[in-house]
Amino acid sequence: MxxxxxxxxxxTPQTDSFRSxxxxxxxxxxxxxxxxxxxxxxxxxxxxxxxxxxxxxxxxxxxxxxxxxxxxxxxxxxxxxxxxxxxxxxxxxxLVTPMAGSDTSEPRRTLNPLFVEALMGWPTGWTGFASVATAWSPWLRRMRCELSRLNCWPMDEAAA
Known part of the structure; x- marks a missing residue:
């Protein structure tokens, strides 16, 4: 065999496959x-x-x-x-693998930061850091700012 x-x-799967x-x-x-x-x-x-x-x-x-x-x-x-x-x-x-084309792939691609920001609903420039070493500080500051704009922080009802 x-x-x-x-x-x-x-x-072959049937429309009644999961019914009595x-x-x-x-x-x-x-x-x-x-x-x-x-x-x-x-x-x-x-x-x-x-x-x-x-x-x-x-x-x-x-x-x-x-x-x-x-x-x-x-x-x-x-x-x-x-x-x-x-x-x-x-x-x-x-399916037979097509023979046309190169054996190697193109250089590694990256997403456009503007596209990612628009897709995620982030402010423009959110992902644009000048240096990876200094990226944490601006990111943390921006994140705190965005979270405060969303009213995610607990608020004292007596102060309001």
């Missing part, structure tokens, strides 16, 4: 019930193999039963390689 056949055994089924479909096992049958991950799943004496299946064992992609799955006819024989369906299920 290959990955495509195994994946095809899972039902009735009539002829009462005993039907939908995607929701199949997903509930999968074991819950446990803390030791990442470091210990499945224990043979457990009363319930563990996730590591259940995942091991699924087929994995093979090195020849790219030769299924879904690629543009003309001289590769067709042998599987994984390439039709997984």
């Amino acid at each position: 290959n990955l495509a056949t195994t994946a095809a055994m899972w039902p 089924r009735g009539g002829e479909r009462r005993d039907e096992k939908g995607l929701d019930r199949m997903a509930r049958d999968w074991p819950t991950p446990m803390a030791n799943d990442g470091c210990k193999p499945s224990a043979g004496n457990r009363k319930t299946a563990d996730l590591t064992h259940a995942v091991g039963l699924w087929m994995t992609p093979t090195a020849r799955d790219h030769k299924d006819g879904a690629t543009t390689l003309a001289n590769t024989p067709v042998n599987g369906l994984l390439g039709r299920q997984v």
